[in-house]
Amino acid sequence: MLKFIIKRLINLIPTLFIVAAIVFIITRMIPGDPASVLLGPQASASDVHRLREQLGLNDSVFVQFIKYLNDLIHFNLGQSFAYKQPVLTLILERFPNTLILTFCAFFIALLVSIPAGVIAATRKGSWMDYLFTVTSLFGISIPVFWLGLMLVLLFSVTLGWLPATGMASSGDGALAFITHLILPSVTLSTIPMANFSRITRASMLEVMNQDYITAAKAKGVSHFFVVMKHGFKNALTPILTVAGMEVSSLLGGAVLTETIFSWPGMGQLIVEAINKRDYIVVQGSVIFLAVLYVLINLAVDILYKVVNPKISYDTKGGK
Structure with a gap:
Protein backbone atom coordinates (compact mmCIF):
# COMPACT_ATOMS: atom_id res chain seq x y z
CA MET A 1 0.00 0.00 0.00
CA LEU A 2 2.77 2.47 0.97
CA LYS A 3 4.69 1.73 -2.25
CA PHE A 4 1.53 2.32 -4.23
CA ILE A 5 0.89 5.70 -2.57
CA ILE A 6 4.51 6.80 -3.12
CA LYS A 7 4.34 5.73 -6.77
CA ARG A 8 1.13 7.68 -7.35
CA LEU A 9 2.60 10.79 -5.72
CA ILE A 10 5.67 10.53 -7.95
CA ASN A 11 3.42 10.15 -10.99
CA LEU A 12 1.86 13.46 -9.97
CA ILE A 13 4.97 15.30 -11.19
CA PRO A 14 4.73 14.50 -14.96
CA THR A 15 0.95 14.92 -14.79
CA LEU A 16 1.27 18.42 -13.39
CA PHE A 17 3.98 19.27 -15.91
CA ILE A 18 1.69 18.30 -18.79
CA VAL A 19 -1.22 20.24 -17.27
CA ALA A 20 1.02 23.27 -16.69
CA ALA A 21 2.28 23.20 -20.28
CA ILE A 22 -1.21 22.85 -21.77
CA VAL A 23 -2.78 25.61 -19.68
CA PHE A 24 0.20 27.90 -20.35
CA ILE A 25 -0.18 27.47 -24.11
CA ILE A 26 -3.98 27.88 -24.04
CA THR A 27 -3.88 31.06 -21.94
CA ARG A 28 -1.37 32.61 -24.34
CA MET A 29 -3.79 31.89 -27.20
CA ILE A 30 -6.56 34.00 -25.60
CA PRO A 31 -7.05 37.15 -27.73
CA GLY A 32 -6.21 40.42 -26.04
CA ASP A 33 -3.31 41.97 -24.17
CA PRO A 34 -3.43 41.86 -20.34
CA ALA A 35 -1.70 45.24 -20.08
CA SER A 36 -4.20 46.88 -22.43
CA VAL A 37 -7.13 45.33 -20.56
CA LEU A 38 -5.79 46.50 -17.19
CA ARG A 52 4.04 44.78 -20.09
CA GLU A 53 7.67 45.16 -19.04
CA GLN A 54 6.69 45.20 -15.36
CA LEU A 55 4.54 42.09 -15.77
CA GLY A 56 7.23 40.25 -17.72
CA LEU A 57 5.06 39.98 -20.82
CA ASN A 58 7.76 41.38 -23.08
CA ASP A 59 9.89 38.30 -22.45
CA SER A 60 9.77 35.49 -24.98
CA VAL A 61 7.14 32.78 -24.44
CA PHE A 62 9.90 30.28 -23.64
CA VAL A 63 11.36 32.54 -20.92
CA GLN A 64 7.90 33.10 -19.45
CA PHE A 65 7.31 29.34 -19.35
CA ILE A 66 10.64 28.67 -17.61
CA LYS A 67 9.84 31.33 -15.00
CA TYR A 68 6.40 29.79 -14.55
CA LEU A 69 7.87 26.31 -13.99
CA ASN A 70 10.44 27.72 -11.58
CA ASP A 71 7.65 29.29 -9.52
CA LEU A 72 5.74 25.99 -9.47
CA ILE A 73 8.84 24.12 -8.27
CA HIS A 74 9.01 26.54 -5.35
CA PHE A 75 5.26 26.11 -4.68
CA ASN A 76 4.56 29.63 -5.85
CA LEU A 77 1.46 30.10 -8.00
CA GLY A 78 2.42 33.66 -8.85
CA GLN A 79 1.01 37.15 -8.40
CA LYS A 84 -2.53 42.49 -7.14
CA GLN A 85 -2.59 39.55 -4.74
CA PRO A 86 -0.89 36.15 -4.59
CA VAL A 87 -2.88 33.63 -6.60
CA LEU A 88 -2.89 31.19 -3.68
CA THR A 89 -4.58 33.83 -1.51
CA LEU A 90 -7.32 34.30 -4.09
CA ILE A 91 -7.80 30.54 -4.39
CA LEU A 92 -8.03 30.04 -0.63
CA GLU A 93 -10.65 32.80 -0.47
CA ARG A 94 -12.84 31.27 -3.18
CA PHE A 95 -12.20 27.54 -2.81
CA PRO A 96 -14.26 27.03 0.40
CA ASN A 97 -17.32 28.35 -1.46
CA THR A 98 -16.74 25.92 -4.31
CA LEU A 99 -16.21 23.14 -1.78
CA ILE A 100 -19.55 23.89 -0.12
CA LEU A 101 -21.37 23.88 -3.45
CA THR A 102 -19.59 20.73 -4.63
CA PHE A 103 -20.32 18.62 -1.59
CA CYS A 104 -23.92 19.77 -1.34
CA ALA A 105 -24.38 18.74 -4.98
CA PHE A 106 -22.55 15.47 -4.29
CA PHE A 107 -24.74 14.75 -1.25
CA ILE A 108 -27.93 15.42 -3.22
CA ALA A 109 -26.71 13.17 -6.03
CA LEU A 110 -25.94 10.30 -3.64
CA LEU A 111 -29.13 10.76 -1.63
CA VAL A 112 -31.32 10.43 -4.71
CA SER A 113 -29.38 8.21 -7.10
CA ILE A 114 -28.13 5.37 -4.90
CA PRO A 115 -31.60 4.34 -3.63
CA ALA A 116 -32.98 4.86 -7.15
CA GLY A 117 -30.30 2.61 -8.67
CA VAL A 118 -30.84 -0.12 -6.07
CA ILE A 119 -34.63 -0.03 -6.49
CA ALA A 120 -34.32 -0.12 -10.29
CA ALA A 121 -31.98 -3.13 -10.11
CA THR A 122 -34.13 -5.10 -7.66
CA ARG A 123 -37.25 -4.36 -9.70
CA LYS A 124 -35.82 -4.89 -13.16
CA GLY A 125 -38.41 -4.51 -15.91
CA SER A 126 -40.94 -2.73 -13.70
CA TRP A 127 -42.36 0.74 -14.30
CA MET A 128 -40.01 2.08 -11.61
CA ASP A 129 -37.02 0.67 -13.46
CA TYR A 130 -38.11 2.34 -16.71
CA LEU A 131 -38.85 5.60 -14.90
CA PHE A 132 -35.40 5.75 -13.29
CA THR A 133 -33.69 4.78 -16.56
CA VAL A 134 -35.45 7.49 -18.57
CA THR A 135 -34.79 10.06 -15.83
CA SER A 136 -31.09 9.14 -15.81
CA LEU A 137 -30.83 9.60 -19.56
CA PHE A 138 -32.57 12.93 -19.26
CA GLY A 139 -30.16 14.02 -16.51
CA ILE A 140 -27.10 13.17 -18.60
CA SER A 141 -28.45 14.80 -21.76
CA ILE A 142 -29.73 18.09 -20.42
CA PRO A 143 -27.27 21.02 -20.63
CA VAL A 144 -26.36 22.37 -17.20
CA PHE A 145 -26.60 26.01 -18.25
CA TRP A 146 -30.11 25.47 -19.67
CA LEU A 147 -31.28 23.65 -16.54
CA GLY A 148 -29.89 26.40 -14.32
CA LEU A 149 -31.69 29.10 -16.28
CA MET A 150 -34.97 27.13 -16.25
CA LEU A 151 -34.76 26.63 -12.49
CA VAL A 152 -34.15 30.35 -11.99
CA LEU A 153 -37.07 31.16 -14.28
CA LEU A 154 -39.41 28.80 -12.41
CA PHE A 155 -38.44 29.10 -8.75
CA SER A 156 -37.08 32.65 -8.68
CA VAL A 157 -38.85 34.65 -11.37
CA THR A 158 -42.23 32.91 -11.60
CA LEU A 159 -42.80 31.51 -8.10
CA GLY A 160 -40.46 33.76 -6.13
CA TRP A 161 -39.57 30.97 -3.72
CA LEU A 162 -35.78 31.03 -3.99
CA PRO A 163 -33.14 33.69 -4.69
CA ALA A 164 -31.76 33.64 -8.21
CA THR A 165 -28.12 34.51 -7.65
CA GLY A 166 -25.45 35.20 -5.08
CA MET A 167 -24.33 33.62 -1.85
CA ALA A 168 -25.66 34.66 1.56
CA SER A 169 -23.11 35.61 4.20
CA SER A 170 -22.97 34.05 7.65
CA GLY A 171 -24.60 37.18 9.09
CA ASP A 172 -27.73 36.63 7.01
CA GLY A 173 -28.62 33.47 8.90
CA ALA A 174 -28.72 29.75 8.11
CA LEU A 175 -32.04 29.91 6.25
CA ALA A 176 -30.81 32.56 3.83
CA PHE A 177 -27.60 30.61 3.25
CA ILE A 178 -29.51 27.39 2.49
CA THR A 179 -32.03 29.06 0.17
CA HIS A 180 -29.20 30.61 -1.87
CA LEU A 181 -27.53 27.19 -2.05
CA ILE A 182 -30.49 25.12 -3.25
CA LEU A 183 -30.70 26.07 -6.95
CA PRO A 184 -26.97 25.89 -7.78
CA SER A 185 -26.60 22.63 -5.83
CA VAL A 186 -29.52 20.96 -7.61
CA THR A 187 -28.25 22.19 -10.98
CA LEU A 188 -24.73 20.92 -10.35
CA SER A 189 -25.97 17.56 -9.01
CA THR A 190 -27.92 16.61 -12.15
CA ILE A 191 -25.16 14.88 -14.13
CA PRO A 192 -23.54 13.01 -11.19
CA MET A 193 -27.01 11.97 -10.04
CA ALA A 194 -27.70 10.38 -13.42
CA ASN A 195 -24.27 8.71 -13.54
CA PHE A 196 -24.56 7.31 -10.01
CA SER A 197 -28.02 5.94 -10.74
CA ARG A 198 -26.89 4.15 -13.92
CA ILE A 199 -23.71 2.72 -12.39
CA THR A 200 -25.52 1.61 -9.22
CA ARG A 201 -28.19 -0.16 -11.24
CA ALA A 202 -25.68 -1.89 -13.53
CA SER A 203 -23.43 -2.93 -10.63
CA MET A 204 -26.35 -4.22 -8.57
CA LEU A 205 -27.73 -6.22 -11.50
CA GLU A 206 -24.36 -7.91 -11.97
CA VAL A 207 -24.01 -8.73 -8.28
CA MET A 228 -28.00 -4.52 1.41
CA LYS A 229 -25.59 -6.97 3.07
CA HIS A 230 -24.59 -9.22 0.17
CA GLY A 231 -25.63 -7.16 -2.85
CA PHE A 232 -24.92 -3.50 -2.22
CA LYS A 233 -21.69 -4.08 -0.30
CA ASN A 234 -20.19 -6.06 -3.18
CA ALA A 235 -21.46 -3.54 -5.73
CA LEU A 236 -19.66 -0.63 -4.05
CA THR A 237 -16.35 -0.81 -5.94
CA PRO A 238 -17.56 0.62 -9.29
CA ILE A 239 -19.69 3.13 -7.38
CA LEU A 240 -16.58 4.34 -5.56
CA THR A 241 -14.80 4.71 -8.89
CA VAL A 242 -17.55 6.94 -10.22
CA ALA A 243 -17.73 8.81 -6.89
CA GLY A 244 -14.07 9.81 -7.10
CA MET A 245 -14.41 10.89 -10.70
CA GLU A 246 -17.59 12.85 -10.00
CA VAL A 247 -16.14 14.77 -7.05
CA SER A 248 -13.19 15.75 -9.22
CA SER A 249 -15.50 16.68 -12.10
CA LEU A 250 -17.73 18.72 -9.81
CA LEU A 251 -14.78 20.74 -8.53
CA GLY A 252 -13.61 21.47 -12.05
CA GLY A 253 -17.02 21.63 -13.66
CA ALA A 254 -18.60 24.21 -11.36
CA VAL A 255 -17.58 27.00 -13.75
CA LEU A 256 -20.90 27.17 -15.59
CA THR A 257 -23.01 26.74 -12.47
CA GLU A 258 -21.12 29.38 -10.49
CA THR A 259 -21.31 31.77 -13.43
CA ILE A 260 -25.08 31.32 -13.86
CA PHE A 261 -25.82 31.81 -10.16
CA TYR A 279 -3.09 34.40 -17.14
CA ILE A 280 -1.46 33.79 -13.77
CA VAL A 281 -4.77 33.27 -11.94
CA VAL A 282 -6.05 30.89 -14.63
CA GLN A 283 -2.82 28.86 -14.57
CA GLY A 284 -2.68 28.68 -10.78
CA SER A 285 -6.36 27.73 -10.46
CA VAL A 286 -6.07 24.91 -13.01
CA ILE A 287 -2.91 23.55 -11.36
CA PHE A 288 -4.64 23.66 -7.96
CA LEU A 289 -7.63 21.72 -9.32
CA ALA A 290 -5.34 19.23 -11.07
CA VAL A 291 -3.57 18.45 -7.79
CA LEU A 292 -6.93 17.93 -6.10
CA TYR A 293 -8.07 15.65 -8.93
CA VAL A 294 -5.05 13.36 -8.51
CA LEU A 295 -5.28 13.33 -4.71
CA ILE A 296 -9.00 12.50 -4.78
CA ASN A 297 -8.38 9.60 -7.17
CA LEU A 298 -5.60 8.39 -4.86
CA ALA A 299 -8.01 8.52 -1.91
CA VAL A 300 -10.54 6.48 -3.91
CA ASP A 301 -7.90 3.83 -4.69
CA ILE A 302 -7.12 3.56 -0.98
CA LEU A 303 -10.84 3.19 -0.21
CA TYR A 304 -10.92 0.22 -2.61
CA LYS A 305 -8.65 -1.63 -0.23
CA VAL A 306 -10.94 -0.82 2.70
CA VAL A 307 -14.09 -1.94 0.88
CA ASN A 308 -12.50 -4.96 -0.81
CA PRO A 309 -9.31 -6.24 0.89
CA LYS A 310 -8.78 -8.68 -2.01
CA ILE A 311 -7.62 -5.81 -4.23
CA SER A 312 -3.84 -5.91 -4.66
CA TYR A 313 -1.55 -2.92 -4.97
CA ASP A 314 1.47 -4.89 -6.08
CA THR A 315 3.50 -2.35 -8.04
CA LYS A 316 5.57 -5.13 -9.64
CA GLY A 317 2.42 -6.55 -11.12
CA GLY A 318 1.56 -3.25 -12.74
CA LYS A 319 -1.42 -2.60 -10.47
Missing part, protein backbone atom coordinates in the same frame (compact mmCIF):
# COMPACT_ATOMS: atom_id res chain seq x y z
CA LEU A 39 -5.06 50.06 -18.30
CA GLY A 40 -8.19 50.52 -20.40
CA PRO A 41 -8.74 51.86 -23.92
CA GLN A 42 -7.48 55.37 -23.05
CA ALA A 43 -3.95 54.18 -22.18
CA SER A 44 -1.07 55.28 -24.35
CA ALA A 45 1.22 52.85 -26.16
CA SER A 46 4.12 53.79 -23.89
CA ASP A 47 2.06 53.07 -20.76
CA VAL A 48 1.04 49.69 -22.15
CA HIS A 49 4.67 48.88 -23.03
CA ARG A 50 5.82 49.91 -19.55
CA LEU A 51 3.23 47.72 -17.84
CA SER A 80 -2.27 38.16 -10.03
CA PHE A 81 -2.09 40.90 -12.66
CA ALA A 82 -5.57 42.25 -11.96
CA TYR A 83 -6.09 41.60 -8.24
CA MET A 208 -27.59 -9.93 -7.82
CA ASN A 209 -27.03 -12.57 -10.51
CA GLN A 210 -24.13 -14.15 -8.62
CA ASP A 211 -24.38 -17.64 -7.12
CA TYR A 212 -23.86 -16.51 -3.54
CA ILE A 213 -26.91 -14.25 -3.82
CA THR A 214 -28.98 -17.19 -5.02
CA ALA A 215 -27.61 -19.29 -2.16
CA ALA A 216 -28.49 -16.61 0.40
CA LYS A 217 -32.05 -16.46 -0.94
CA ALA A 218 -32.31 -20.25 -0.81
CA LYS A 219 -31.32 -20.18 2.86
CA GLY A 220 -34.30 -17.97 3.61
CA VAL A 221 -32.37 -14.77 4.22
CA SER A 222 -34.68 -11.74 4.06
CA HIS A 223 -34.79 -9.80 0.81
CA PHE A 224 -33.63 -6.57 2.44
CA PHE A 225 -30.65 -8.29 4.08
CA VAL A 226 -29.69 -9.98 0.80
CA VAL A 227 -29.83 -6.70 -1.11
CA SER A 262 -23.03 34.33 -9.43
CA TRP A 263 -21.66 31.97 -6.81
CA PRO A 264 -18.30 33.38 -5.60
CA GLY A 265 -16.20 30.26 -6.04
CA MET A 266 -13.29 28.96 -8.08
CA GLY A 267 -15.33 28.74 -11.26
CA GLN A 268 -16.32 32.37 -11.16
CA LEU A 269 -12.74 33.32 -10.30
CA ILE A 270 -11.48 31.54 -13.43
CA VAL A 271 -14.09 33.21 -15.63
CA GLU A 272 -13.25 36.64 -14.20
CA ALA A 273 -9.54 35.98 -14.73
CA ILE A 274 -10.13 34.98 -18.36
CA ASN A 275 -12.14 38.15 -18.99
CA LYS A 276 -9.33 40.23 -17.47
CA ARG A 277 -6.66 38.22 -19.33
CA ASP A 278 -5.14 37.38 -15.96
Whole structure:
Protein backbone atom coordinates (compact mmCIF):
# COMPACT_ATOMS: atom_id res chain seq x y z
CA MET A 1 0.00 0.00 0.00
CA LEU A 2 2.77 2.47 0.97
CA LYS A 3 4.69 1.73 -2.25
CA PHE A 4 1.53 2.32 -4.23
CA ILE A 5 0.89 5.70 -2.57
CA ILE A 6 4.51 6.80 -3.12
CA LYS A 7 4.34 5.73 -6.77
CA ARG A 8 1.13 7.68 -7.35
CA LEU A 9 2.60 10.79 -5.72
CA ILE A 10 5.67 10.53 -7.95
CA ASN A 11 3.42 10.15 -10.99
CA LEU A 12 1.86 13.46 -9.97
CA ILE A 13 4.97 15.30 -11.19
CA PRO A 14 4.73 14.50 -14.96
CA THR A 15 0.95 14.92 -14.79
CA LEU A 16 1.27 18.42 -13.39
CA PHE A 17 3.98 19.27 -15.91
CA ILE A 18 1.69 18.30 -18.79
CA VAL A 19 -1.22 20.24 -17.27
CA ALA A 20 1.02 23.27 -16.69
CA ALA A 21 2.28 23.20 -20.28
CA ILE A 22 -1.21 22.85 -21.77
CA VAL A 23 -2.78 25.61 -19.68
CA PHE A 24 0.20 27.90 -20.35
CA ILE A 25 -0.18 27.47 -24.11
CA ILE A 26 -3.98 27.88 -24.04
CA THR A 27 -3.88 31.06 -21.94
CA ARG A 28 -1.37 32.61 -24.34
CA MET A 29 -3.79 31.89 -27.20
CA ILE A 30 -6.56 34.00 -25.60
CA PRO A 31 -7.05 37.15 -27.73
CA GLY A 32 -6.21 40.42 -26.04
CA ASP A 33 -3.31 41.97 -24.17
CA PRO A 34 -3.43 41.86 -20.34
CA ALA A 35 -1.70 45.24 -20.08
CA SER A 36 -4.20 46.88 -22.43
CA VAL A 37 -7.13 45.33 -20.56
CA LEU A 38 -5.79 46.50 -17.19
CA LEU A 39 -5.06 50.06 -18.30
CA GLY A 40 -8.19 50.52 -20.40
CA PRO A 41 -8.74 51.86 -23.92
CA GLN A 42 -7.48 55.37 -23.05
CA ALA A 43 -3.95 54.18 -22.18
CA SER A 44 -1.07 55.28 -24.35
CA ALA A 45 1.22 52.85 -26.16
CA SER A 46 4.12 53.79 -23.89
CA ASP A 47 2.06 53.07 -20.76
CA VAL A 48 1.04 49.69 -22.15
CA HIS A 49 4.67 48.88 -23.03
CA ARG A 50 5.82 49.91 -19.55
CA LEU A 51 3.23 47.72 -17.84
CA ARG A 52 4.04 44.78 -20.09
CA GLU A 53 7.67 45.16 -19.04
CA GLN A 54 6.69 45.20 -15.36
CA LEU A 55 4.54 42.09 -15.77
CA GLY A 56 7.23 40.25 -17.72
CA LEU A 57 5.06 39.98 -20.82
CA ASN A 58 7.76 41.38 -23.08
CA ASP A 59 9.89 38.30 -22.45
CA SER A 60 9.77 35.49 -24.98
CA VAL A 61 7.14 32.78 -24.44
CA PHE A 62 9.90 30.28 -23.64
CA VAL A 63 11.36 32.54 -20.92
CA GLN A 64 7.90 33.10 -19.45
CA PHE A 65 7.31 29.34 -19.35
CA ILE A 66 10.64 28.67 -17.61
CA LYS A 67 9.84 31.33 -15.00
CA TYR A 68 6.40 29.79 -14.55
CA LEU A 69 7.87 26.31 -13.99
CA ASN A 70 10.44 27.72 -11.58
CA ASP A 71 7.65 29.29 -9.52
CA LEU A 72 5.74 25.99 -9.47
CA ILE A 73 8.84 24.12 -8.27
CA HIS A 74 9.01 26.54 -5.35
CA PHE A 75 5.26 26.11 -4.68
CA ASN A 76 4.56 29.63 -5.85
CA LEU A 77 1.46 30.10 -8.00
CA GLY A 78 2.42 33.66 -8.85
CA GLN A 79 1.01 37.15 -8.40
CA SER A 80 -2.27 38.16 -10.03
CA PHE A 81 -2.09 40.90 -12.66
CA ALA A 82 -5.57 42.25 -11.96
CA TYR A 83 -6.09 41.60 -8.24
CA LYS A 84 -2.53 42.49 -7.14
CA GLN A 85 -2.59 39.55 -4.74
CA PRO A 86 -0.89 36.15 -4.59
CA VAL A 87 -2.88 33.63 -6.60
CA LEU A 88 -2.89 31.19 -3.68
CA THR A 89 -4.58 33.83 -1.51
CA LEU A 90 -7.32 34.30 -4.09
CA ILE A 91 -7.80 30.54 -4.39
CA LEU A 92 -8.03 30.04 -0.63
CA GLU A 93 -10.65 32.80 -0.47
CA ARG A 94 -12.84 31.27 -3.18
CA PHE A 95 -12.20 27.54 -2.81
CA PRO A 96 -14.26 27.03 0.40
CA ASN A 97 -17.32 28.35 -1.46
CA THR A 98 -16.74 25.92 -4.31
CA LEU A 99 -16.21 23.14 -1.78
CA ILE A 100 -19.55 23.89 -0.12
CA LEU A 101 -21.37 23.88 -3.45
CA THR A 102 -19.59 20.73 -4.63
CA PHE A 103 -20.32 18.62 -1.59
CA CYS A 104 -23.92 19.77 -1.34
CA ALA A 105 -24.38 18.74 -4.98
CA PHE A 106 -22.55 15.47 -4.29
CA PHE A 107 -24.74 14.75 -1.25
CA ILE A 108 -27.93 15.42 -3.22
CA ALA A 109 -26.71 13.17 -6.03
CA LEU A 110 -25.94 10.30 -3.64
CA LEU A 111 -29.13 10.76 -1.63
CA VAL A 112 -31.32 10.43 -4.71
CA SER A 113 -29.38 8.21 -7.10
CA ILE A 114 -28.13 5.37 -4.90
CA PRO A 115 -31.60 4.34 -3.63
CA ALA A 116 -32.98 4.86 -7.15
CA GLY A 117 -30.30 2.61 -8.67
CA VAL A 118 -30.84 -0.12 -6.07
CA ILE A 119 -34.63 -0.03 -6.49
CA ALA A 120 -34.32 -0.12 -10.29
CA ALA A 121 -31.98 -3.13 -10.11
CA THR A 122 -34.13 -5.10 -7.66
CA ARG A 123 -37.25 -4.36 -9.70
CA LYS A 124 -35.82 -4.89 -13.16
CA GLY A 125 -38.41 -4.51 -15.91
CA SER A 126 -40.94 -2.73 -13.70
CA TRP A 127 -42.36 0.74 -14.30
CA MET A 128 -40.01 2.08 -11.61
CA ASP A 129 -37.02 0.67 -13.46
CA TYR A 130 -38.11 2.34 -16.71
CA LEU A 131 -38.85 5.60 -14.90
CA PHE A 132 -35.40 5.75 -13.29
CA THR A 133 -33.69 4.78 -16.56
CA VAL A 134 -35.45 7.49 -18.57
CA THR A 135 -34.79 10.06 -15.83
CA SER A 136 -31.09 9.14 -15.81
CA LEU A 137 -30.83 9.60 -19.56
CA PHE A 138 -32.57 12.93 -19.26
CA GLY A 139 -30.16 14.02 -16.51
CA ILE A 140 -27.10 13.17 -18.60
CA SER A 141 -28.45 14.80 -21.76
CA ILE A 142 -29.73 18.09 -20.42
CA PRO A 143 -27.27 21.02 -20.63
CA VAL A 144 -26.36 22.37 -17.20
CA PHE A 145 -26.60 26.01 -18.25
CA TRP A 146 -30.11 25.47 -19.67
CA LEU A 147 -31.28 23.65 -16.54
CA GLY A 148 -29.89 26.40 -14.32
CA LEU A 149 -31.69 29.10 -16.28
CA MET A 150 -34.97 27.13 -16.25
CA LEU A 151 -34.76 26.63 -12.49
CA VAL A 152 -34.15 30.35 -11.99
CA LEU A 153 -37.07 31.16 -14.28
CA LEU A 154 -39.41 28.80 -12.41
CA PHE A 155 -38.44 29.10 -8.75
CA SER A 156 -37.08 32.65 -8.68
CA VAL A 157 -38.85 34.65 -11.37
CA THR A 158 -42.23 32.91 -11.60
CA LEU A 159 -42.80 31.51 -8.10
CA GLY A 160 -40.46 33.76 -6.13
CA TRP A 161 -39.57 30.97 -3.72
CA LEU A 162 -35.78 31.03 -3.99
CA PRO A 163 -33.14 33.69 -4.69
CA ALA A 164 -31.76 33.64 -8.21
CA THR A 165 -28.12 34.51 -7.65
CA GLY A 166 -25.45 35.20 -5.08
CA MET A 167 -24.33 33.62 -1.85
CA ALA A 168 -25.66 34.66 1.56
CA SER A 169 -23.11 35.61 4.20
CA SER A 170 -22.97 34.05 7.65
CA GLY A 171 -24.60 37.18 9.09
CA ASP A 172 -27.73 36.63 7.01
CA GLY A 173 -28.62 33.47 8.90
CA ALA A 174 -28.72 29.75 8.11
CA LEU A 175 -32.04 29.91 6.25
CA ALA A 176 -30.81 32.56 3.83
CA PHE A 177 -27.60 30.61 3.25
CA ILE A 178 -29.51 27.39 2.49
CA THR A 179 -32.03 29.06 0.17
CA HIS A 180 -29.20 30.61 -1.87
CA LEU A 181 -27.53 27.19 -2.05
CA ILE A 182 -30.49 25.12 -3.25
CA LEU A 183 -30.70 26.07 -6.95
CA PRO A 184 -26.97 25.89 -7.78
CA SER A 185 -26.60 22.63 -5.83
CA VAL A 186 -29.52 20.96 -7.61
CA THR A 187 -28.25 22.19 -10.98
CA LEU A 188 -24.73 20.92 -10.35
CA SER A 189 -25.97 17.56 -9.01
CA THR A 190 -27.92 16.61 -12.15
CA ILE A 191 -25.16 14.88 -14.13
CA PRO A 192 -23.54 13.01 -11.19
CA MET A 193 -27.01 11.97 -10.04
CA ALA A 194 -27.70 10.38 -13.42
CA ASN A 195 -24.27 8.71 -13.54
CA PHE A 196 -24.56 7.31 -10.01
CA SER A 197 -28.02 5.94 -10.74
CA ARG A 198 -26.89 4.15 -13.92
CA ILE A 199 -23.71 2.72 -12.39
CA THR A 200 -25.52 1.61 -9.22
CA ARG A 201 -28.19 -0.16 -11.24
CA ALA A 202 -25.68 -1.89 -13.53
CA SER A 203 -23.43 -2.93 -10.63
CA MET A 204 -26.35 -4.22 -8.57
CA LEU A 205 -27.73 -6.22 -11.50
CA GLU A 206 -24.36 -7.91 -11.97
CA VAL A 207 -24.01 -8.73 -8.28
CA MET A 208 -27.59 -9.93 -7.82
CA ASN A 209 -27.03 -12.57 -10.51
CA GLN A 210 -24.13 -14.15 -8.62
CA ASP A 211 -24.38 -17.64 -7.12
CA TYR A 212 -23.86 -16.51 -3.54
CA ILE A 213 -26.91 -14.25 -3.82
CA THR A 214 -28.98 -17.19 -5.02
CA ALA A 215 -27.61 -19.29 -2.16
CA ALA A 216 -28.49 -16.61 0.40
CA LYS A 217 -32.05 -16.46 -0.94
CA ALA A 218 -32.31 -20.25 -0.81
CA LYS A 219 -31.32 -20.18 2.86
CA GLY A 220 -34.30 -17.97 3.61
CA VAL A 221 -32.37 -14.77 4.22
CA SER A 222 -34.68 -11.74 4.06
CA HIS A 223 -34.79 -9.80 0.81
CA PHE A 224 -33.63 -6.57 2.44
CA PHE A 225 -30.65 -8.29 4.08
CA VAL A 226 -29.69 -9.98 0.80
CA VAL A 227 -29.83 -6.70 -1.11
CA MET A 228 -28.00 -4.52 1.41
CA LYS A 229 -25.59 -6.97 3.07
CA HIS A 230 -24.59 -9.22 0.17
CA GLY A 231 -25.63 -7.16 -2.85
CA PHE A 232 -24.92 -3.50 -2.22
CA LYS A 233 -21.69 -4.08 -0.30
CA ASN A 234 -20.19 -6.06 -3.18
CA ALA A 235 -21.46 -3.54 -5.73
CA LEU A 236 -19.66 -0.63 -4.05
CA THR A 237 -16.35 -0.81 -5.94
CA PRO A 238 -17.56 0.62 -9.29
CA ILE A 239 -19.69 3.13 -7.38
CA LEU A 240 -16.58 4.34 -5.56
CA THR A 241 -14.80 4.71 -8.89
CA VAL A 242 -17.55 6.94 -10.22
CA ALA A 243 -17.73 8.81 -6.89
CA GLY A 244 -14.07 9.81 -7.10
CA MET A 245 -14.41 10.89 -10.70
CA GLU A 246 -17.59 12.85 -10.00
CA VAL A 247 -16.14 14.77 -7.05
CA SER A 248 -13.19 15.75 -9.22
CA SER A 249 -15.50 16.68 -12.10
CA LEU A 250 -17.73 18.72 -9.81
CA LEU A 251 -14.78 20.74 -8.53
CA GLY A 252 -13.61 21.47 -12.05
CA GLY A 253 -17.02 21.63 -13.66
CA ALA A 254 -18.60 24.21 -11.36
CA VAL A 255 -17.58 27.00 -13.75
CA LEU A 256 -20.90 27.17 -15.59
CA THR A 257 -23.01 26.74 -12.47
CA GLU A 258 -21.12 29.38 -10.49
CA THR A 259 -21.31 31.77 -13.43
CA ILE A 260 -25.08 31.32 -13.86
CA PHE A 261 -25.82 31.81 -10.16
CA SER A 262 -23.03 34.33 -9.43
CA TRP A 263 -21.66 31.97 -6.81
CA PRO A 264 -18.30 33.38 -5.60
CA GLY A 265 -16.20 30.26 -6.04
CA MET A 266 -13.29 28.96 -8.08
CA GLY A 267 -15.33 28.74 -11.26
CA GLN A 268 -16.32 32.37 -11.16
CA LEU A 269 -12.74 33.32 -10.30
CA ILE A 270 -11.48 31.54 -13.43
CA VAL A 271 -14.09 33.21 -15.63
CA GLU A 272 -13.25 36.64 -14.20
CA ALA A 273 -9.54 35.98 -14.73
CA ILE A 274 -10.13 34.98 -18.36
CA ASN A 275 -12.14 38.15 -18.99
CA LYS A 276 -9.33 40.23 -17.47
CA ARG A 277 -6.66 38.22 -19.33
CA ASP A 278 -5.14 37.38 -15.96
CA TYR A 279 -3.09 34.40 -17.14
CA ILE A 280 -1.46 33.79 -13.77
CA VAL A 281 -4.77 33.27 -11.94
CA VAL A 282 -6.05 30.89 -14.63
CA GLN A 283 -2.82 28.86 -14.57
CA GLY A 284 -2.68 28.68 -10.78
CA SER A 285 -6.36 27.73 -10.46
CA VAL A 286 -6.07 24.91 -13.01
CA ILE A 287 -2.91 23.55 -11.36
CA PHE A 288 -4.64 23.66 -7.96
CA LEU A 289 -7.63 21.72 -9.32
CA ALA A 290 -5.34 19.23 -11.07
CA VAL A 291 -3.57 18.45 -7.79
CA LEU A 292 -6.93 17.93 -6.10
CA TYR A 293 -8.07 15.65 -8.93
CA VAL A 294 -5.05 13.36 -8.51
CA LEU A 295 -5.28 13.33 -4.71
CA ILE A 296 -9.00 12.50 -4.78
CA ASN A 297 -8.38 9.60 -7.17
CA LEU A 298 -5.60 8.39 -4.86
CA ALA A 299 -8.01 8.52 -1.91
CA VAL A 300 -10.54 6.48 -3.91
CA ASP A 301 -7.90 3.83 -4.69
CA ILE A 302 -7.12 3.56 -0.98
CA LEU A 303 -10.84 3.19 -0.21
CA TYR A 304 -10.92 0.22 -2.61
CA LYS A 305 -8.65 -1.63 -0.23
CA VAL A 306 -10.94 -0.82 2.70
CA VAL A 307 -14.09 -1.94 0.88
CA ASN A 308 -12.50 -4.96 -0.81
CA PRO A 309 -9.31 -6.24 0.89
CA LYS A 310 -8.78 -8.68 -2.01
CA ILE A 311 -7.62 -5.81 -4.23
CA SER A 312 -3.84 -5.91 -4.66
CA TYR A 313 -1.55 -2.92 -4.97
CA ASP A 314 1.47 -4.89 -6.08
CA THR A 315 3.50 -2.35 -8.04
CA LYS A 316 5.57 -5.13 -9.64
CA GLY A 317 2.42 -6.55 -11.12
CA GLY A 318 1.56 -3.25 -12.74
CA LYS A 319 -1.42 -2.60 -10.47
